Amino acid sequence: MLLLWLSVLGGYGVGAVLTARAVFERGRTGFLGTASGRSLAEFERKERPHIEAIALFSGVLWVTAVPLLLLRQFVARVVLARPGHGGRDAQQVRARIDELERALGVGAYAADDSRRRRG
Structure with missing residues (x-):
């Protein structure tokens, strides 16, 4: 029974770490990959704490974050779509x-x- 609990907690921890890293990398790439040519120093100074917080919450809630990340396009088009913009x-x-x-x-x-x- 103890082994089952440890494996469940370990699996949850691995999922949390992998999700947090993926969200952080996506946020960092999105910030640095913009057309304005932002630098890594600017990222470290301005955006890192914000992206780390988002990655932390996504990692803790990875059970819901992973499906949302996988269905990102659907969520962006249907759930977050502005009314009156029919594509x-x-x-x-x-x-x-x-x-x-x-x-x-x-x-x-x-x-x-x-x-x-x-x-």
Whole structure:
């Protein structure tokens, strides 16, 4: 019985350590891999404590964190999706903005509207 408890606790500990390391590496890579060219020193100074805290909580709660990490895309698109953004692509959004600017006479169509008023 004692061996069973120790193996369960050991398994939980291994899962926690592996999850915390994976979350930390993902956070560090995300911070350093941005287009702004952030340095490792900036990461150590500004972001390390925050990412360590997130990794610690993810490690402790690895039983729920691992499925969420595996289903990250699903969670990002369905659970965290902003209402009203039905997955439109950029072309549809640009066409809609153009249509609204034309109707309101703003943006590129502001000059056309002022010409019509003068003439």
